[in-house]
Amino acid sequence: MNKIKSLEDLKKVREEALRKRDLRASSGQTEIVVGMGTVGIAAGARETLKAILDYIESENLSGVMVRQAGNIGLDSFEPVVQVTVGEQQKVTYGKVSPDAAVRIMKEHIVGGNIVKELMLNI
Amino acid sequence: MRELALHLLDIAENSVSARAANIYILVEEDTQQDTLRMLVKDNGSGMTPEMVAKVIDPFTTSRTTRKVGLGIPLLKAAAEMCEGWLKIESTVGLGTTVEVLFKRSHIDRMPLGNLAETFVNLLIGTPNVHWVFEYKLNQNSFLFDDEPIKNELDEIPLSEPAVIKFIREYFHSGFLSVKEQI
Numbered sequence: 001m002n003k004i005k006s007l008e009d010l011k012k013v014r015e016e017a018l019r020k021r022d023l024r025a026s027s028g029q030t031e032i033v034v035g036m037g038t039v040g041i042a043a044g045a046r047e048t049l050k051a052i053l054d055y056i057e058s059e060n061l062s063g064v065m066v067r068q069a070g071n072i073g074l075d076s077f078e079p080v081v082q083v084t085v086g087e088q089q090k091v092t093y094g095k096v097s098p099d100a101a102v103r104i105m106k107e108h109i110v111g112g113n114i115v116k117e118l119m120l121n122i
Numbered sequence: 123m124r125e126l127a128l129h130l131l132d133i134a135e136n137s138v139s140a141r142a143a144n145i146y147i148l149v150e151e152d153t154q155q156d157t158l159r160m161l162v163k164d165n166g167s168g169m170t171p172e173m174v175a176k177v178i179d180p181f182t183t184s185r186t187t188r189k190v191g192l193g194i195p196l197l198k199a200a201a202e203m204c205e206g207w208l209k210i211e212s213t214v215g216l217g218t219t220v221e222v223l224f225k226r227s228h229i230d231r232m233p234l235g236n237l238a239e240t241f242v243n244l245l246i247g248t249p250n251v252h253w254v255f256e257y258k259l260n261q262n263s264f265l266f267d268d269e270p271i272k273n274e275l276d277e278i279p280l281s282e283p284a285v286i287k288f289i290r291e292y293f294h295s296g297f298l299s300v301k302e303q304i
C-alpha cells in the first residue's frame with residue numbers, strides 16, 4: 001500500500017550524480033537565485049522557480065545551483081532572478097515570467113549570452 | 123495570492139529570514155469538522171509581543187527596525203473572512219509558530235493550490251533548513267522529513283536533475299497516498 005519511493009532509488013540517484021560530476025569539466029558553478037519575498041510570490045515567483053526546475057529536469061542540466069532569497073528590494077520588477085555563471089559578474093533579470101525563465105536558461109545558462117532585454121541595470 | 127499554498131510559501135520565507143534551522147509546516151484538512159488548518163513552526167530568532175503586534179497590523183507607521191510586509195495581515199483577513207482566525211505565538215530566542223484556520227467549505231475560502239510545488243521550492247531553494255512537511259486529510263497523513271534524503275545524498279546538491287525528479291515524484295506519491303485512502 002505504501003507507494004512512497006524508497007531510499008534505494010535515491011542511492012542510485014546519488015551514484016549516477018557522482019559519476020556525472022566526475023565526467024563534467026569544472027567550468028565553474030552556475031548559481032540562480034529567485035526572489036521569493038511576498039511581492040515576488042504574488043507576482044508569480046513560485047511558477048518562475050518551477051519553470052527553472054522543470055528545465056533543469058527535462059534538459060538533464062547538471063551543475064546549476066538554484067536558490068530562493070527573500071525580498072531583494074526590487075518590488076516593481078518582481079519576479080526577479082539573479083544569475084551568476086562561474087566567475088562572471090552577477091546578472092539581475094526582472095519581470096521573469098516562466099517563459100522568460102526558460103529563455104534565460106536556454107540563452108544565458110546554456111548558450112552563454114545574457115538576455116539583454118530582460119536585464120535590470122542596477 | 124490566489125492559493126493558500128502561496129501564503130504558506132510566504133510565511134515559510136519569514137521563518138527563513140528569522141534564520142530558523144528547523145521549519146515544520148502542517149496542512150490539515152478535516153471534512154467532518156469542516157476545517158482547514160495550516161501551521162508554520164520555526165526555531166528562528168522569534169519576536170517580542172510588540173513585534174508580533176506590528177507584524178499583524180498592516181497600518182503601523184512608526185519606525186521599525188526591520189521591514190514588515192503585507193503577507194500576514196492579508197492571510198489573517200482571508201481567514202477571518204472564512205469564519206477563521208490567525209494566531210502567532212513567538213518567543214525571542216526560541217522561535218515562532220503561525221497558525222491559521224479556515225472554515226473549509228466556506229464559499230470565500232481560496233483553494234489550497236499546489237502544495238507539492240510549494241514544498242519542492244522550499245526544499246530545493248533553501249537547502250540549509252531542515253524541513254518537515256505534513257499533510258493530513260481526516261485520518262490519513264503524509265509526513266515528509268528531509269533528513270533521510272539529505273543524509274543519503276550527502277554532497278550531491280538538491281538541484282541536480284535526477285534529484286529534482288526524485289523529490290517531485292516522492293511528494294506526488296505521498297499526497298496521492300493520503301487522498302486515495304478516503
